[in-house]
Amino acid sequence: MASIGELFFAPLMRNAVERGYWVRSTEPKQQLLEVVRRFDLAASLHPFTRCMQCNTPLEEASRESVWERLPPEVRKKQAFRVCPTCRRVYWEGTHHLRMRKLLDWVRAQVPAPQP
Ligand SMILES: [Zn+2]
Helix, strand or coil, X not given: CXXXXXXXXXXXXXXXXXXXXXXXXXXXXXXXXXXXXXCCCHHHCCCCCECCCCCCECEEEXXXXXXXXXXXXXXXXXXXXXXXXXXXXXXXXXXXXXXXXXXXXXXXXXXXXCC
């Protein structure tokens, strides 16, 4: 059986991975920052636009069109998006707010270049 070093570091050492990077930080928030900086991704962040299940671009949806699929506690929300492929429904809940705060922090640390 291959060791972890053989699985993860050997391909980097043989240049089999063209855009590999060894994340130094052990803290998830700092790891995200490292990756955004290393690959110059600040201008490429387009959060909440793709399905987390299948990566299809999300579409705006009316409350009425997704009503049966909503948990009762979120039916009063104002904005919904739906994945046209897997039909998953998204809304701005507590997870969304936590992610938005995290991404706002990333953007403050790594401002995107102005066009
Ligand atoms: Zn999907």
